[in-house]
Amino acid sequence: MAESNKMKDMPVNKLMIQMGIPMILSMALQAVYNIVDSAFVGNMRAGSEAALNALTLVFPVQMLMVAVGIGTGVGTNALLARTLGQENHKKAGKVAGNSLFLGGIIYVVCLLFGIFGVKTYISSQTVDPKVISMGTSYLRICCIISMGIIFFSLFEKLLQATGRSLYSTIGQVAGAVVNIILDPIMIYGIGPVPEMGVQGAAYATVIGQVVSTVLLFIFHMKLNKEFEKEGKEAYKKYEAEVAELEKEGKTTHKSAEMWSETVAENDKTLSVAIYNTETEASASTSRKIYNIDKKDKTILTLEGMFGNNDYVDVLSKNILSQMKERTKKDSNDVYFVDHTFKIKKDQPFYINDKGELVICFDVYEVA
DSSP: OOGGGHHHHSOHHHHHHHHHHHHHHHHHHHTHHHHHHHHHHTTOSSSHHHHHHHHHHHHHHHHHHHHHHHHHHHHHHHHHHHHHHTTOHHHHHHHHHHHHHHHHHHHHHHHHIIIIIHHHHHHTTOOOHHHHHHHHHHHHHHHHTTHHHHHHHHHHHHHHHTTOHHHHHHHHHHHHHHHHHHHHHHHHTOTTSOOOTHHHHHHHHHHHHHHHHHHHHHHHHHHOTHHHHHHHHHHHHHHHHHHHHHHHTOSSSOOSSEEEEEEEEOSSEEEEEEEEEEESSSEEEEEEEEEEETTTTEEOOHHHHHOSTTHHHHHHHHHHHHHHHHHHHOTTOOOSOOTTOOOOTTOOEEEOTTSOEEEOOOTTSOO
16 A cells, blocks of 8 residues: 555554554653653752752743644644645645744744743742753753754644654654753763753753754655645656657647647746647547646646635636626627536646636637
């Protein structure tokens, strides 16, 4: 079974076990960072009690950052899974992109809090100057370098939405192991690393989180091909047809069998029509229009651009309205349609030089 079809093809019971166990492990491992930090900080030669008190005050803020990241990721997961189930890969790519943009906004908020609000928060929880100093140092580092925990939560849900929860657990385990290794080195000062105390625990935590995020980003880029699959496959098909034309030397002028022409072009899109004439007892010519996104090198589709199936009704009503207006202006302008008229889901179209959508019909199809 292809991994990309797991979410729709695998029996529900088996799918829940195969995906649920890695998710549970991943959430449990999230707490390992705090447990490990507390264990090593509690064994510091000096100031261990104040350090533990400082970490106790810091943990709620860390959990809040985790909650916001996971909350955003869960919303992304639900919408993304539904969109991929509809096989709307273009919209899936937009959902993933928007979630990462939201992650950027969340990180900026955490960064600003880390710079300006940390000391005020810690001071509101205790009057012990040692605890305030340690808590401020630890939390400031965790907030300023919080991109790890925030984007980990998002990439984790992107992988889970495509049925790859095992890879998110691998990333989480890797980060936890890095944290466990670095904690004693950076807290106690082992080898060439200076003793940093509570600050060392904070640096070990964020480094582990960044490692997890980098791993999940790599998994996402390597494995989550659903977001570009449809457009890329269509573009490859277009390239193959153009290559066939070039091989026969028929790219720029008509031939008896096959030819192409540029229908429209603007700074963002290129619309090319490929015609194919088949001759047996009689000749018939078919036409296919490719609308190419120049930047992404993908083929645009109506479903991909509009994101759902409502576009069929919306466009059909708009076209029917235009037909009625033309008939009013000129009684000779007659169309073979009635109020039940609807375009096809894969109706040919192109984007003109003004960036406007133009729906195409075959000869005598509607008029």
